Amino acid sequence: MNEPLRFPAGQRVLERIQGFLDRLREAGVSIGLAAGVDLGRALAAVPPLDREAFREACRVTLAKSPTDLETIDRVFDAYWSALGSPPVPPPSGESPLPRGSEQRSPGRTVPPRARPPRDELVRDTSEGRYSPRAPAVGHPLEPLPAVELRRLRAGARRFRRSVATLPGRHWKRSATGPIDLRRTARRGLRTGGEWVELTRRERAPRRADLVVLWDVSGSMREHTSRLFALVHALHRVIRRSRVFAFGHNIEEVSALFQGQPYLRALPEVDARLAGAGGGTQIAYCVGEFRRYWGAILRPTTTVVIVSDGWDLGDPMDLARELERLQREARRVVWVNPYAADRGFVPATAALKAALPFLDLLTSPGNFPQAEGARRAGLAPLAAA
C-alpha cells in the first residue's frame, strides 16, 4: 500500500506531524527535540507525500529500539489512515504485569505462545508442586526500615565484589597486559635508568554483570517488599544489571529501577505489580528469557533467580533450562525467601530439579554472606 498521505483542508503539514509526534509520545516512544529536527531534515530529503517513504523516514529518525519500530508502525497506520482518530490500542497479549507496561519498558514483552495445558501441570501439593488454590493477585509493597535497607545494600555491594568479572578503574599487575610506564621507569632506577625489565598491568575486575529473574507470582506475595528492596539494592550497586519479572510470562522491568531511589521506585513497581499473581512457570519463563534476551548472557554474567520454587511446570524442563543457563552464564544463584528458615530443605520439585545446576542457593537475609562463604570453600545452603 503506497497511497499518498492525506491532509485535511486548512490544516498545516507541520501541525499534523506535530500531532503524530504527540501520539507517538503518548504511546511510549521517547522523542526528543533532536529527533523531531532529524525527521524534518529527513522529510526534506525524501518525497514527503509518498506514504512509505514518509513511514521509513519516521522509523529511521524516531525509533531507538525494535519496540519503538512496532509502535511507530501501529501509530502511523492509525494516525495517517484515520485522520484524527485515536491510535489503535496495542494488541492484547499475556503479561505477568498489568497493561501499559509495554509502553514504559525499554525491553520487550514476550509475545504469548502456546503453553502446556494447565490441567496437566497442576499437581498435588504433597508432592511439593503448585497448588491450584494460588494466593490472590497483587503485591502491595511496604517500605522497609532504614536499618534493613542499609543491611541489604551493604550485602549487595559485597555481592558485587565477589561476583565482579568486568574490569574496573583500578589496575593490577599482570603478565600480559600493556606496559606500566611508571612502574617500569621506577624499576629502571635499579639498573641505572635502563629499562631492563618491563612491568605490565591490567584492569582489576571490580564491576559485575548481573541478570535478576524475579518471581512475582502469587506465592511470593508476602516476601515481595523485602525482595523488591533486595532487587533494587542489586540494581543500584551493579550498573550493568537487568531485571526481569516473571510469573506465567516474563517481562523486563529494568526501566522501573533505572536511576530511581528506593522510595521513588517503590510506588512505580507497586503499581506495576498490582495485577501480578497466580501461578509460576519457571522453566517456561527461563526458556523465554533465553529465547528473547539470551544474547545478553555472557561468560561474565551472574544470573540471580529470586523465587520460592513453587512451580506449575515440569521439573525436568526446569532442569534442562537451568543446565543451559549455567553453561551460558558465569554462575547461577537462587535466592529463596525460605532458605534461612530453621529446618529448611529444598523439597519442592522445582528446587530439587534445579539444585544440580545452581552455584549457590541462599536466602535474601543470608545473601550478603553466602557468596563469601562459597568462595571460602564453605558449604552453601544448598547442602542443607
Added chain:
Amino acid sequence: MSAATPSPLSSSVEAVMTALSGQKYVIERGLATAVFLAIRLEKPLLIEGEPGCGKTEIAKALATATNAELIRLQCYEGLDASASLYEWDYPRQLLEIRLHERDRTTAEVETEIYSERFLLKRPLLRALQGEGPARPVLLIDELDRADEEFEGLLLEVLSEFQVTVPEIGTIRATRIPLVILTSNRTRELGDAIKRRCLYAYIGYPTAEKEVEILRRRLPDLPEQFAREIARFVQRLRGQEDLAKRPGVAETLDWASALLALGEGTLRSIPVAETLGLLLKDARDLETYRKERLDVLLTAP
C-alpha cells in the same frame, strides 16, 4: 572542515539500493532509506539486529560501493581511548628526549614531543582525518560489547565529529565520515548515544529474501536447491528450543559447504554431517542431528 565530495549514494534511495545490489548485498527499502538518510543528513547510523544478518556486511558493501576507505573499530570489554582514539608514542617521545636533552631547552622538547608527529592515530581519529577520494566509512562494530564509559567517549566524536587532545587542542574532521554502529543488543545502549544516531533494525530475512541472498552470493547454487536450503533454515529458526538460531552468515556457510560436497538437493546424511555449520550449540546439534532432522527435512 572542508565540504565533502557529494557521494553518489546521496542522490536517492534507489541509488543506494542499486549500489549495494552491485556489491551482492540484498537490501530492503527500509534499510536503504536509513543508509540514504545517514549519508544525506551526515548522521551516524545505528544498526541493531540478530547476529549474522548483515549488519557488518553493509558497512563493507558501502565502502566498496563508494570506493571509500573502511575503518573498523571492533568493540570489546575494556576498550578505551588509547585503543580507539589516540595514544602518545611513548618510546619515540623518550628517544626524542634523549636525543635532544643537550641541545634543546625543556620547553622546546616538550612542545616537540606533544605534537601530532608523536600521536598514534587509532580508528576514530583516522576516520576524522581520512584521506582518499570519498568519505571514509567508519564501522564501530558490536558497540554493545564495549563498556558504558566508551559510549561517553564516542559522544563528542559522533555529534561534533571532532576530538579534543588536551596537549594539542581540538582536531576536527576534514570530511565527515559515514559512521555505521552495530549492536547485537546484548545490552541496552545509552540514550545519549542513541539520540545522536539514526536507527535501523535487521531481523532474520524472509524465505524469499534468503533465497535471493543465496543466489547473489553463490551464483553456482541452483535456484531449486537454494529454495530447499532457505526453507530448511527457516524451519530450523522457527524451532522454539534452539539455544542459538542460525543467521544468514550461517546459511551461506552451509550452502557453500553443501556445494563443495557436490550436493544438489538436501539429503539426510550430508545434512547431518554439515549441520554444525548452522547450529553452533552442542546440545542443539546433538538434539537435531539425532532426533529431529528427518522431521525437518520432510516437513511440507
